[in-house]
Amino acid sequence: MIKSISTFLAEYLSKSNSRLTKKDLLKIQYSLQVILGDLTKSIILFLIFLFLKQLFLFFLIFVILNSTRTLMGGIHCKTFNSCLICSIAYFLIIVLFSTLCPKLNTYFYTIFFIISFIITSAYAPCRNEKRPTKNKKILKILSLISLTFWCTLFFTLRNTQICNCIFLSLLFQIIQLIIVNVKGVVFNAKITKLFFSFTN
Amino acid sequence: MQKSLNFFSALLINIFDLVSNTSCAGYLGEPDYPEELLK
Numbered sequence: 001m002i003k004s005i006s007t008f009l010a011e012y013l014s015k016s017n018s019r020l021t022k023k024d025l026l027k028i029q030y031s032l033q034v035i036l037g038d039l040t041k042s043i044i045l046f047l048i049f050l051f052l053k054q055l056f057l058f059f060l061i062f063v064i065l066n067s068t069r070t071l072m073g074g075i076h077c078k079t080f081n082s083c084l085i086c087s088i089a090y091f092l093i094i095v096l097f098s099t100l101c102p103k104l105n106t107y108f109y110t111i112f113f114i115i116s117f118i119i120t121s122a123y124a125p126c127r128n129e130k131r132p133t134k135n136k137k138i139l140k141i142l143s144l145i146s147l148t149f150w151c152t153l154f155f156t157l158r159n160t161q162i163c164n165c166i167f168l169s170l171l172f173q174i175i176q177l178i179i180v181n182v183k184g185v186v187f188n189a190k191i192t193k194l195f196f197s198f199t200n
Numbered sequence: 201m202q203k204s205l206n207f208f209s210a211l212l213i214n215i216f217d218l219v220s221n222t223s224c225a226g227y228l229g230e231p232d233y234p235e236e237l238l239k
Contacts, residue, residue: 020209134220
């Protein structure tokens with residue numbers, strides 16, 4: 001549905017502007033798919049959280065997600081529908097646990113943030129299976145800046161719900177970084193094993 | 201009308217460049233990257 005709307009709009013733009021090359025049209029089509037896809041998901045999530053009367057947490061998770069995931073990367077779903085279901089589950093789990101969980105020991109959070117910094121500096125940005133990742137060095141620095149910002153906010157704020165929300169969003173992000181990299185290591189190990197089976 | 205369409209096309213191409221420089225487009229999924237642009 002989104003792909004057909006994007007193709008239709010891209011074709012309309014190509015008819016109105018003859019200077020656009022084939023590459024430009026593919027770029028326009030891709031951008032439209034990203035915008036329309038994310039807009040649809042955002043509207044559905046907004047309506048769910050409006051119904052649940054948790055709009056503030058929705059916006060907070062949305063900001064954390066967009067400030068960390070766009071820089072660090074993460075796990076991708078293969079289809080739009082599976083992405084939508086995973087995104088709804090992701091938002092709902094964070095809201096549920098941030099409301100129910102008590103604030104834990106400060107030492108626990110300190111250790112968590114130290115580990116997060118180590119993992120981010122080692123693995124971020126993780127590889128994207130669908131396209132090459134450019135400017136890895138800049139993305140790594142920005143990821144660390146983003147993590148520092150959320151870490152500072154976490155230790156500054158006193159509200160348990162907001163703190164839990166920041167903690168869980170970052171925890172999910174770090175878990176994704178580990179999964180993507182471990183998956184890569186396993187994948188590479190299989191290649192290495194296959195390669196050495198043909199050699200002495 | 202023509203001017204606004206040209207502006208919109210240029211804006212979408214710039215958005216593409218911006219998205220290409222990120223690690224992930226947004227939520228937990230993103231559309232398939234055009235193979236012709238990988239070459």
